[in-house]
Amino acid sequence: MPKKTEVDVNGRRLELSNLEKIFYPKVKFTKAQVIDYYARVASVLLPHLKNRPVSLKRYPDGVTRPYFFEKQAPSHRPKWIETTPVESEDRRIDYCMINDLAALVWASNLANLELHTFLHCAPKIEIPTMLAFDLDPGEGTDILLCAQVGLWIRDLLERLGIESFPKTSGSKGLQLYVPLNTPVSYDKTKAFAHALAELLESEHPDQIVSKMQKKLRVGKVFVDWSQNDEHKTTVTVYSLRANDRATVSTPVSWEEVELALQQKDSNRLVFESDDVLERIEKNGDLFEPVLRLKQKLPSLKALIGKLPSRSRGSDTAEHSRRSQNPSKRLVRQSLRQINPSRSALSDPRDLRAKRRLESTSDRNEKQKAAKELAIEIQEDRTSSEISALSQLRPMLAKSADAAFNDPEWIFEIKLDGYRALAFVDQVSARLVSRAGNEISSAYPAIINDLVTMKLTAVFDGEIAVLDESGVPRFELLQSYRTARQGYLVYYVFDLLFLNGRDLRNQPLVQRKETLRRVLNGSEIVRYVEHVDGSGKEFFELASERGLEGIVAKKKSAAYLEGKRVDHWLKIKCRRVEEVIICGFTESRVNLNTLGALLVAVREGVKLKYAGLVGTGLNRAPGLISRLRKLVTRERPFKTVPKTDMPIRWVEPGLVCSIEFQEWTNDAILRGASFLSLRTDKPASEIK
Secondary structure (H helix, E strand, O other): OOOOEEEOOOEEEEEEEOOOOOEOOOOEEEEEHHHHHHHHHHHHHHHHOOEEEEEEEEEEOOOOOOEEEOOOOOOOOOEEEEEEEEEOOOEEEEEEOOOOOHHHHHHOOOOOOEEEEEEEEEOOOOOEEEEEEEEEEEOOHHHHHHHHHHHHHHHHHHHOOOOOOOEEEOOOOOEEEOOOOOOOHHHHHHHHHHHHHHHHHOOOOEEEEEOOOOHHOOEEEEOOOOOOOOOOEEEEOOOEOOOOOOOOOOOOOOHHHHHEEEEOOOHOOEEEEEHHHHHHHHHHHOOOOOHHHHOOOOOOOHHHOOOOOOHHHHHHHHHHHHHHOOOOOOOOOOOOOOOOOOOOOHHHHHHHHHHHHEOOOHHHHHHHHHHHHHOOOOOOOOOOHHHHHOOOOOOEEEEOOOEEEEEEEEEOOOOOOOEEEEEEEEEEEEEEEEOOOOOOHHOHHHHHHHOOOOOEEEEEEEEEEEEOOOEEOOHHHHHHHOOOOOEEEEEEEEEEEEOOOOOOOOHHHHHHHHHHHHHHOOOOEEHHHHOOEHHHHHHHHHHHHHOEEEEEEEOOOOOOOOOOOEEEEEEOOOOEEEEEEEEEEOOOOOOOOOOOOEEEEEEEOEEEEEEEEOOOOHOOOHHHHHHHHHHOOOOOOOOOOOOOOOOEEEEOOEEEEEEEEOOOOOOOEOOOOEEEEOOOOHHHHHO
């Protein structure tokens, strides 16, 4: 008889069987660990499964034994499992929908390792919410060539004003998703995807194939456009894959794709279940925009018009070369990060450091800019209307490994908000997002201040919302449209056009000096200060103040609209803290595995609760046994933590080092991940 364990999942009773069965023999990854992974990833996975018909792929005896697909919802399913009918030419199939945690655990208990969903949601099964490209490496190639092909597709889509989001397949390839979330048919998305694949194949015939025959794929990447079909499914983001190891279809940033290609390191695009849980804790859901971003599918005519012709092949090669130039390492991204404002550097030591560092350009450059300014601010009545510039897209930065000093570069604080171009035409103004979407109605205060400048101009900047201490908070920005809490600011760091003159080919420092002079001192539309040459010291200051990072910009650089360039480099900070372990929870389905640590810091002679550490715990495999020897009944601090699992308190004697994103307003660690035990430091020294 199979061993069974009864559990309660949000009020639903489930019997889990054979939890000790090994599903991934090479790494001894069990069924219990499969269920545990899906339970822990549910908060980001379930929104991507919501109302999507699911094709189950079941491995009852693990990844090395036979599997089978199950499209028709099992007859023995619980009554509360939702289904949706899908009609085909010869029959009707009632697919399961996994809309909550209980359904996800139920499916996992059926040995459903992989989740495959349609590109549409029920009941509108004829309307895809996204477009997908599956990049499949042929014999003799690997995911790195997929990365290069993915970057070509991304660049082409960006020229059409469309954002795309990459994820690993979890197997050999890479996948690109284009969120639509607007009315469109499969006929149109499939035709568009097919045309794009064929056009890119014509530009890169030695690297890309758009036809399905396997014999044609040797040494190339098959751009599978055919997935855009109402009868086909693709592996869902965050799904496990049936490989030797418990790899996962993982969302990645384009910076990560570029870095893997530049360093020729395919391992940078391979993630196992523990890696993914840690990434989620730090970065949140990188695929979340696919759920909400609304974009209209471009016409085929627009697609053909944007493709570089063979006569421009050298430009394409140069763009490809720049895409692979030093982006020295990926800097971890977070969803909410602290950035500077006029009051953020309020400590006297910071102000002195800031005065030592601040210098916008060399004296000669300032004098040159001042001489030309009088001419630049004259209105050029022969210029084109500002409305004709509405297709502009912002220049994008690459990532760099470390701060550096260079007299040919300037350094700005890295802002964390919504990137926006501002189109100002004397009596009117528009704000346009990076993807080309109009966002003016959400920020009327910015529009009003732009209009008061009485200019015709195009600005590049970042929209942020400040808290009461003058620090931008991403959570305030996200809710600003409805809550109207905080102080709205449009930080402007570049000027592209002014009164009919195209400034994009001018050196950056010249554009910034002009920008400084034309801004009118508004508290809403603010100039972004910078320092000259001293990147290392500025980075140390940013790290000390808990800011996200800095951006390095080459003084002489022109503004290349819509391009990712290596003369703008973002350099982020890493935050590490030492904390005291005061308790722990066990995994929901495996009592011999840590679920989370409860940690504290010392406040005077007392301990103060500092939050949960839920990822990175695989770095200390024997820690749970050590903690069990320290169990006590007393909670060592006043605060009662919020958790849905039983807490076991321990004597507060062990110290660990953790990495985290920020301290919240309630002095709780956000995005904390375990790094190591610090046996060299007693708990009494932790402040």
